[in-house]
Amino acid sequence: MKEFVLIFRLDDPGHMKPSPEQMQERMNWLAGIAAQNKLADKGNTLSVTSGRTVKPGNIVTDGPYTEIKEFISGYIVVKTDTIEEAVELAKGNPIFKLGGNIEVREVIKRD
Amino acid sequence: MSEKSASHTDLLPHLFRLEYTKMTAVLCRHFGLQHIEIAEDIASETFLKAMESWGVNGVPENPAAWLYAVAKNKTKDYLRRQQLFENQVKGALKTPASQDAPEVRFTPEIIQDSQLAMIFAVCNPCNPAEAQICLALQILCGFSITEMADAFLAKTETIKKRLLRAREKLRQDHFEIGELQESAIAERLPTVLRTIYLLFNEGYFSASGSQLIRKDLCAEALRLAHLLSENPLTNTTEANALLALMCYQSSRLEAREDEAGETILFEEQDRDLWSQELIDKGNQYLVNACAGNAVSKYHLEAGIAYWHTTPVATKKWEHILQLYNQLILLEYSPMMALNRTFAYAQVYGPERGIAEAEKLQLTTHSAYHALLAYLWISIDLTKAISYYQQAIQLTKSATEKKTLQRELDKLYTP
Numbered sequence: 001m002k003e004f005v006l007i008f009r010l011d012d013p014g015h016m017k018p019s020p021e022q023m024q025e026r027m028n029w030l031a032g033i034a035a036q037n038k039l040a041d042k043g044n045t046l047s048v049t050s051g052r053t054v055k056p057g058n059i060v061t062d063g064p065y066t067e068i069k070e071f072i073s074g075y076i077v078v079k080t081d082t083i084e085e086a087v088e089l090a091k092g093n094p095i096f097k098l099g100g101n102i103e104v105r106e107v108i109k110r111d
Numbered sequence: 112m113s114e115k116s117a118s119h120t121d122l123l124p125h126l127f128r129l130e131y132t133k134m135t136a137v138l139c140r141h142f143g144l145q146h147i148e149i150a151e152d153i154a155s156e157t158f159l160k161a162m163e164s165w166g167v168n169g170v171p172e173n174p175a176a177w178l179y180a181v182a183k184n185k186t187k188d189y190l191r192r193q194q195l196f197e198n199q200v201k202g203a204l205k206t207p208a209s210q211d212a213p214e215v216r217f218t219p220e221i222i223q224d225s226q227l228a229m230i231f232a233v234c235n236p237c238n239p240a241e242a243q244i245c246l247a248l249q250i251l252c253g254f255s256i257t258e259m260a261d262a263f264l265a266k267t268e269t270i271k272k273r274l275l276r277a278r279e280k281l282r283q284d285h286f287e288i289g290e291l292q293e294s295a296i297a298e299r300l301p302t303v304l305r306t307i308y309l310l311f312n313e314g315y316f317s318a319s320g321s322q323l324i325r326k327d328l329c330a331e332a333l334r335l336a337h338l339l340s341e342n343p344l345t346n347t348t349e350a351n352a353l354l355a356l357m358c359y360q361s362s363r364l365e366a367r368e369d370e371a372g373e374t375i376l377f378e379e380q381d382r383d384l385w386s387q388e389l390i391d392k393g394n395q396y397l398v399n400a401c402a403g404n405a406v407s408k409y410h411l412e413a414g415i416a417y418w419h420t421t422p423v424a425t426k427k428w429e430h431i432l433q434l435y436n437q438l439i440l441l442e443y444s445p446m447m448a449l450n451r452t453f454a455y456a457q458v459y460g461p462e463r464g465i466a467e468a469e470k471l472q473l474t475t476h477s478a479y480h481a482l483l484a485y486l487w488i489s490i491d492l493t494k495a496i497s498y499y500q501q502a503i504q505l506t507k508s509a510t511e512k513k514t515l516q517r518e519l520d521k522l523y524t525p
Contacts, residue, residue, distance in 0.1 A: 027433065031451060032467060035451050035470075036472075037448070042440050
């Protein structure tokens, strides 16, 4: 069984405050993965307001934005046999309704 | 004469359960946990004497007091014998400590403290869960090996071996049963709650074993949890949540089977048979449980059980699904996944429920096929029938087979 991190990206900070219905949808999606026993870590939400980017030469900028206006809003870790399976799980997430996207990356474990 | 003997043979098994465990708990605290056999011997001899004496002389006015008086004397005798032995063997070498051993006493407070200490001694994480449950049943609840074998549908030899190993591990662990320390309690309380929870579930959900014994398991789990709630150190919000859960579930014990001992499904239960008293108690404990911010799995399960006691309220299943969503994130189990999917289907309808269920792929579980069968009924009867047939084939429990067969038969009658 491999582990994959699903990284959620949004471009509108307003979407960080979901409505109760959106919250319910997200929870249904997450619990649905847990119900398949494929959730390795329920992850966390990453704050948009409390964020800094540190750059070479002691330059610190406000916010999580690097080059484009997109920011990482959170992550979870799933456990599946293949990356295709992890992608299938990601497809059910309601983030796409908000124009967001999900990056799927295999975890390379340190020894 | 025959009337007299009938009354004492009726009374003894009841008293045995109730008093034997109290007696051993107090004696164990007296002698130390490593000498649990001495405590059990004295308690057993006491009951043996009761059987002989009550058969001839009739049952005394206060049977419990009679038993404690005999146990007290037997303990004195034991200590005297032991001291004599110590003196004779070792007396030649050194002067024996001649002070009298403190007398064993059986006041209500001492009994209660000892029982609590015993719970914490028995629920030791050094033993696997199933061994802890057996130990709890034997030492805390006074169950016989035959009764346990009956409850778990296991051979008596298996139970005996399990108990032997578990007791040996307890002995090696040197748990102090004397005064309960706050830190030791905090550390071990989760294991204690877990054991009580499993004990209750074994009685409530296991499809095996006689109905009578299973009701006893539920009652014993409630009794042990009550003991926890009576001591400020163990009266935590989690303990209250567990009590609430068990009260809600127990409120339906009478309604969920018919006179022939067959299971009545939730939707078909006669709600007048639900115990309002236990539901009220559950509400009380749930209020206590919500005093802090902690949300344990017991809180979530008690929440679900609470919603089940309410009449068909709006959004009832939405609330239940939300609670299941949180539960499954805390801890995965196939049963939990299936229950969550059932709630999901209640909220979003059978089509989406089927899609969600099929993702689980729990094809070796009879309950998985039973769930799919239930969800297919309104969509495709042939599929529903075929899923019921698979569920019936997979279950090992006779009661469950009957229930599923009854549901299947309903599909054939127009």
